[in-house]
Amino acid sequence: MDFKLFPYQRRTINTMFMTMCLLASVLHRCQCADLIYYVEEGKSPSTLVGDIAADSHLMDTVPIHERQLITFSQLTGSSQLFRVSQTEGKLFTTQILDAESLCIYNTECFMMVDVAVQQQESFMKVLEVKVVIQDVNDHQPEFPDKRVSIQFEENDALGTKISIPNAKDKDISVFNSLITYQLEKNSNEPFALSVSKSVDGTSDLSITLKERLDREVEDSYLIQVIAKDGGSPPKQSILDIQISVIDVNDNPPIFSQKVYNISLYSEHNTITPVAILSASDLDSGRNGKFSYQFSSKTSATARDLFQLNKESGEIFRREKLNLEQEMAYKLYVKATDQGSPPLSSRAMVLVNVINQQNNAPTIDVNFVSAFTENTATISEDIKVGSFIAFVKVTDHDVGQNGEVSCELHHDKFQLQNLGTKKYKVIVKNAVDRESSDHYDITINCADKGFPPLHCENKITIKVMDVNDVKPQFSKEVFKFQINENQKSKISVGTINATDPDSGAGGKLTYSLLTSMKQFLPFQIRDGGLVSTIMSLDHEFQDIYRFKVFVKDNGIPSLNNTVNVIVEIKDENDNAPYFTFPSVNPFTLDVVYYPHHTKNITQIKASDSDSRENAFLKYEIARGNDKQLFAINHYTGLLSFNRILNQQDAGSYDLEFVVKDSGNPVLSARTSIFITLSVSNKTSEMLNIVRIQSDDKINLNLAVVIVLVAVSLSVIITASMSVGILRCNDQRSSAHRDGTNSSDRYVREQRHLMCPSYPTTSCSEITTMMTEQEKARNLSLSRRDSAPGHDFSNQQKSSVCKLKPQNSIDMAHQV
CATH class of the missing domain: 2.60.40.60 (Cadherins)
Structure with a gap:
């Protein structure tokens, strides 16, 4: 069924729409x-x-x-x-x-x-x-009841109206909730539908009598009112009306004015009425008595703030006004009489609140990245100037009481103005989680009233960690000591490293840095504990130098290295051994020349240990009952203890012992069988004891050798000149003497070439070199006296005379 709007309906709708738009512009903030x-x-x-x-x-x-x-x-x-x-x-x-x-x-x-x-x-x-x-037209108009009953008096004049309930549409838009009505009846029924608009936008419906009623002809009628909304497509509902012909209440209460416009100070008390409504009803008796109440269009907020006296129509303020967004309130009041059925009319009361209070402003903070209600999170590497939070300030006071300024005093964060009562919080200076993992800041706002009112909002900025600090070692070099010969998996020491970063950025992983050619008998755990993976030998390697690499597990990972020195402490686990004599027993023939013979030979030993464990001492353990021989405890030099005579000649079986200085003391023994001959000759004797170092040539010895070589070159040149002049007279004798001297020197070298001992003192070496130099000069002199003597034969002269059975002739070569 199609509905058309009559001209008066269109005018009513347009007027109502313009009125509501105007009210909306006045009552609501932009x-x-x-x-x-x-x-x-x-x-x-x-x-x-x-x-x-x-x-x-x-x-x-x-x-x-x-x-x-x-x-x-x-x-x-x-x-x-x-x-x-x-x-x-x-x-x-x-x-x-x-x-x-x-x-x-x-x-x-x-x-x-x-x-x-x-x-x-x-x-x-x-x-x-x-x-x-x-709004979508998803609700149809609905009458309070599906069926109502009304009554007309049979003597009612033409045009008599009886109110019927109107329909309501839950849709909120104007057109979807705009209801048009149409009466559905038989053509001979004397009724018409009357529709009028009230100030709250609803329609007042009534059935109008068009013709006189005759109860004796017809005492009841059934008609229908169809309500249709303005949606597309429209929706409708039907109200059945049962009409009885009797006398009825046909005059509703009438307000003195449709709209009451009232201004109210915010400090208005609760005793004095805000407004007094006035209405009248032309009916008499119960039909003329009426009461006031808020209509359903009055908001719950307005009902909480204001109360209405049902009998007098007085409106009072309930409590102190809590001013928020709205500064004006709309109250819809309905006056209903006690007739049957009751008639009613409506009026609107506009209450405009004039604010004279000075209320403190309120602060609302919205974070970009919120952790909790008053806590935001930022990254440690956030850039200076980055946006953190949006701040809104609310103050509904009038004039200077509503003008607000805000401040934020902090060395890391700053408040910037975005316009009227709007701010943003930004990063002022770089943050460092290792220095502080959170910051408490306070935003202070104050209005310009008198006195000014303040408010503050405390918020927390939590700093999330970024892996920006590399691990740091507690020392520049870690030095450890460990005894040799221990079992594997023995703790060497702990590499201490720290990282102030949190989470994975502060968790450290250790490893050893080695080259392709280096083998390290160590391992390191995540806690930095260095331990052995095998038993260590000081004699194999006494010091290990390597680096430890540590990295964190952050992204990206940061690392560092440190030098480590592990010293393997020596234990006395090696006994000394003799290097001369190299056989046991050893046979030696010695010829003693009185007043010129002292040193015999040098006993030598070695020890694979180091330091005190390799510090050796020599002793004669057996065979020196006559106290004929003496040995230097530290150099091993064997010499005569006194001047010998013919009675001392004979054989001596000497046993020598060498001991180290370790704990416990380790030792070795050897024997030398000496056949001693005592000569009556008193010629000068040269005794050469050659002491060489196992590892290196002493610097003093090198200087002496150079000086000797220079001296020998000068002597050789002079000797060759003299030898040419005397070669014819002395060739045979000199040649014979030179030959004997050379043979003797060769035999002596077989027994006297022994490794040097590292503990030989400089004074002893100097003494021995002096004797060696004398022997060489004497040999050169004898060679010079023999014409045609070869220069190489000077190397063959010696003090000791070696015999095939390892004997030494101590005779002085004249």
């Missing part, structure tokens, strides 16, 4: 927004609402290659009915929207969404997006 989108209610979740990135045109200000760095973040405190994609900047719904549950009738249904736009960590802008939720 919701300024950067972007406005529209979405119908009832849409499924994840419905696209709008493209913020494209519509805000922020991308146009950024180079194309940097647009992918722009992110969009919905700030906490925004409506949770929507979500913003971080990279694309598109706005979607999160659930099915129901305009009727979110908004009230005849108001623009919208939600505000705050979106922070950043380029990497740099703040660009906070966009305030307004999303208008469009």
Whole structure:
């Protein structure tokens, strides 16, 4: 069934719509927004609402290659009915929207969404997006009852009206809730439908009598009223009306005015009425008595703030006004008489609150990255100037009482003004988690009233760790000592390293650095404990030098190295051994020349240990009953202890012992069988004891050898000149003497060539070199006296005479 609006209905609708728009502009604050989108209610979740990135045109200000760095973040405190994609900047719904549950009738249904736009960590802008939720015609008009009964008196005049209940539509938009009515009746029934609009937008319905009634002809009628909304497609409902012909109450109460406009100071008391409503009813008796009550269109907030006296029509303030967003309130009052059926009319009371209070401002902080309600998280490597939080300040006071300024005093963070009562918190200076893992900051705001009122909001900024500190060692070089010959897996020492980073960035892993040619008998654990993997031998290697590498498990991983020295301490695990004599027993023939013979030979031994464990002492253990021989305890030099005579000649079986200085003391023994001959000759005797070092040539010895070589070269040159002049006279004798001397020297070298002992003193070496030099000079003199003598024969002269049975002739070569 099609419905058409009559001209008077169109005029009424237009007038009502303009009135409501005007009231909305007066009663509601302007919701300024950067972007406005529209979405119908009832849409499924994840419905696209709008493209913020494209519509805000922020991308146009950024180079194309940097647009992918722009992110969009919905700030906490925004409506949770929507979500913003971080990279694309598109706005979607999160659930099915129901305009009727979110908004009230005849108001623009919208939600505000705050979106922070950043380029990497740099703040660009906070966009305030307004999303208008469009009402859908999802509710049909509904009458309170499906059937009502009314009564007409049979003597009622033409035009008599009886009120019937109107229909209500739960939709909140004007057109979806706009109801038109039509009477469905038989053509001969004397009734018409009368529709009039009230100030709250609802319709007052009544059945009008068009013709006189005759109860004797017809005492009851059944007609229908169809209510249809203005949606597309429209929805409708039907009210059955049972009409009885009797006398009825046909005059509703009438207010003195349709709209009451009242101004109210915020300090108005609760005793004095805010307003007094006045209504009258032309009926008499019960039909003329009426009462006042708030209609269903009055908001719950207004009901909480104001109370209405049902009998007198006085309106009082309930309690002190809690001024928030609204500074004006609408009260819809209905006057209903006691007739049957009751008649009613409505009036609207506009209460405008004049604020004379000076209330403290309130602070609302929305974080980009929230941890808890008053805690935000930032990364340790966050850049200076990065956006952290969006701050809104609210103060509804009038004049200077509502002017607010805010401050933030902190060395790491700064508050920047974004406009009227809007701020952002940014990073002022770089943060370091190792110095402080959180910061407590306070935002202070004050209005300009007298006296000024303050408020503060304390928030915490938690710093998340970044792996920016490499491990540090407690020492530049770690030195350890360990005894040799211990079992494997013995602890050597601990490498101490620390890393102040947290989490994986502070967890350390240790390893040993070795080259391809180096073998290390050690291992290291994660705690830095160095231990052996085998038994160590000081004699094999006494010192190990290597590096320890430590790294953390952060991303990226940081590392460090340190030098380590491990000294293997010697134990007395090697007994000394003789290097001369090399056989046991050893046979030696010695010829003693009185007053010129002292040194015999040098006993030598070695020890693989080091330090005190290799410090040797020599002793004659057996065979020296006559105290004929003496030995230097430290050099092993064997010599005569006194002047000998013919009675001392004979054989001597000497046993020698060498001991180290370790604990316990280790020793070795050897024997020398000496056949001693005592000569009566008193010629000068040269005794050469050659002492050489096992490892190196003593510097003093080298200097002496050079000086001797230079002296010998001069002597040889002079001797050759003299020898040429005397060669004819002395060739035979000199040749014979030279031959004997050379043979003797060769035999002596076979027994006297022994390794040097490291503990031989410098004075002893100098004494022996002096005797050696004398022997060589004497040999050169004898060679010079023999014509034609070869220069190489000077190497063959010696003090000791070697015999095939290892004997030494101590005769002095003249």
